[in-house]
Amino acid sequence: MASELFWWMLYLVIFTIILQNAFAGFKIIINKANNVSSLNFTEATALYGYYTEEHTVVSEDGYVLTMFRIPKGKNCDKAVRSPPVLLMHGLLVSSDAWIDSGPEAGLAYLIADECYDVWIGNARGNHYSKEHLKYNPKKDPEYWNFTPNEIGVYDAPAIIDYILNNTESKTLNYIGYSQGGMMFVIMCSERPGYCDKVSQAILLHPATRMNSTKSIMFRMFTKYYDTVQPYISSASDLEALPQGGILQQLTGVLCQNKILADTLCRSIMYLIDSEHPEAVSVPTIQTLSNHFPAGTSVKSMSFYYQRVSTDRFSKYDHGREVNLEVYGAEEPPAYNIKAVNVPVVIIHGENDHLTSPKDVQWLSKQLSNLVELYYVEDSRWNHLDVLYNQHLKEKMFPKIKEYLFKNSE
Numbered sequence: 001m002a003s004e005l006f007w008w009m010l011y012l013v014i015f016t017i018i019l020q021n022a023f024a025g026f027k028i029i030i031n032k033a034n035n036v037s038s039l040n041f042t043e044a045t046a047l048y049g050y051y052t053e054e055h056t057v058v059s060e061d062g063y064v065l066t067m068f069r070i071p072k073g074k075n076c077d078k079a080v081r082s083p084p085v086l087l088m089h090g091l092l093v094s095s096d097a098w099i100d101s102g103p104e105a106g107l108a109y110l111i112a113d114e115c116y117d118v119w120i121g122n123a124r125g126n127h128y129s130k131e132h133l134k135y136n137p138k139k140d141p142e143y144w145n146f147t148p149n150e151i152g153v154y155d156a157p158a159i160i161d162y163i164l165n166n167t168e169s170k171t172l173n174y175i176g177y178s179q180g181g182m183m184f185v186i187m188c189s190e191r192p193g194y195c196d197k198v199s200q201a202i203l204l205h206p207a208t209r210m211n212s213t214k215s216i217m218f219r220m221f222t223k224y225y226d227t228v229q230p231y232i233s234s235a236s237d238l239e240a241l242p243q244g245g246i247l248q249q250l251t252g253v254l255c256q257n258k259i260l261a262d263t264l265c266r267s268i269m270y271l272i273d274s275e276h277p278e279a280v281s282v283p284t285i286q287t288l289s290n291h292f293p294a295g296t297s298v299k300s301m302s303f304y305y306q307r308v309s310t311d312r313f314s315k316y317d318h319g320r321e322v323n324l325e326v327y328g329a330e331e332p333p334a335y336n337i338k339a340v341n342v343p344v345v346i347i348h349g350e351n352d353h354l355t356s357p358k359d360v361q362w363l364s365k366q367l368s369n370l371v372e373l374y375y376v377e378d379s380r381w382n383h384l385d386v387l388y389n390q391h392l393k394e395k396m397f398p399k400i401k402e403y404l405f406k407n408s409e
């Protein structure tokens with residue numbers, strides 16, 4: 001009897017030790033995952049030997065925006081070229097998206113290494129630009145009362161003015177991805193004079209009219225937010241898909257596992273956009289899952305629902321009565337694409353299910369100064385490839401470089 005009790009006690013002790021160790025091990029894994037996710041833009045670039053500056057600029061309506069700047073690439077041995085380059089990210093991502101695929105494929109690195117002074121912006125409401133002079137984004141619903149309209153009308157001019165003042169340059173090269181392209185068109189339409197501060201715009205998969213968007217997932221998500229919007233009023237409910245929110249944390253932890261990254265997380269990317277095998281490496285999926293989604297307002301998601309469900313590129317539709325008050329018309333007015341009077345290069349991919357080739361062709365026909373509409377030579381090139389494709393340097397970068405060189409000293 002006594003000896004049996006002894007063995008049970010021994011088992012219990014051993015079991016407890018194993019459990020404790022397993023738990024500690026699990027904790028280390030979680031901490032490691034958190035360590036990676038807690039690397040911000042400056043730290044992540046420093047890891048690869050790049051020097052980054054941090055800047056903040058305040059928009060006319062009080063939003064405090066964070067910018068990063070890589071003044072000179074690590075592999076640049078010549079004088080820095082001018083004018084400077086501004087990179088503007090798309091919906092639900094941040095400046096981090098330009099570096100998540102590492103120095104061999106991330107556009108911010110590649111452009112810096114061609115000896116450009118690269119500025120990387122962050123639109124209001126995302127992880128890096130969630131501050132306001134007057135409003136607290138955690139408490140004040142007013143903070144979240146914006147769509148890409150305000151990003152184009154206020155954020156873009158503030159960012160551009162700040163860069164020009166700091167570099168003593170008269171113009172800059174604007175590179176906008178998806179919403180980064182949309183906000184440029186909105187700025188030109190709504191802020192006469194600002195377009196001329198951009199000597200050349202390179203728009204990567206720009207979003208404007210979006211009625212041909214194929215992604216069912218995108219249509220579902222935007223419809224969901226459009227439907228709930230009238231019923232919510234607290235600041236925390238008016239923020240959509242923040243970095244550090246439940247969805248991002250869950251995928252952030254799960255996608256650290258190599259097998260899950262290659263299966264589950266890859267499938268989610270295929271669902272959001274389209275299938276493109278071999279495009280994105282497992283380490284990039286692990287990194288991007290710490291930074292995507294990076295948050296925006298519910299009202300912005302509703303604005304996108306209006307884009308995919310109507311065939312117009314117009315201002316926010318408040319409903320007939322409020323439209324009459326705000327716009328003096330029952331229907332919201334269309335943006336004036338003709339106001340984009342500077343040279344525009346569009347680069348796009350045939351397999352893009354978020355901004356479809358049909359809609360991008362439509363945009364290209366409205367532009368008065370289109371230089372080229374170029375499709376990446378890969379029939380499976382999709383929306384997410386701009387940020388995460390491991391072969392971007394060979395497939396997309398040469399075209400970007402060609403036009404940057406044409407507009408530089």
Ligand SMILES: *[C@@H]1O[C@H](CO)[C@@H](O)[C@H](O)[C@H]1NC(C)=O
Nearest residue numbers: 039040041042043054066128
């Ligand atoms: C990034 O991390 C560095 C070092 O920890 C810190 O000094 C800096 O304020 C951070 N920047 C941002 C924008 O969070």
Ligand SMILES: *[C@@H]1O[C@H](CO)[C@@H](O)[C@H](O)[C@H]1NC(C)=O
Nearest residue numbers: 161162163164165166167168
């Ligand atoms: C321009 O930059 C200088 C410093 O480089 C600063 O003192 C000045 O306030 C800036 N002006 C504007 C309008 O931002």
Ligand SMILES: *[C@@H]1O[C@H](CO)[C@@H](O)[C@H](O)[C@H]1NC(C)=O
Nearest residue numbers: 210211212213310311312358
């Ligand atoms: C989008 O709108 C245009 C213009 O009205 C129309 O020709 C086209 O068929 C629409 N596309 C889809 C997928 O509904």
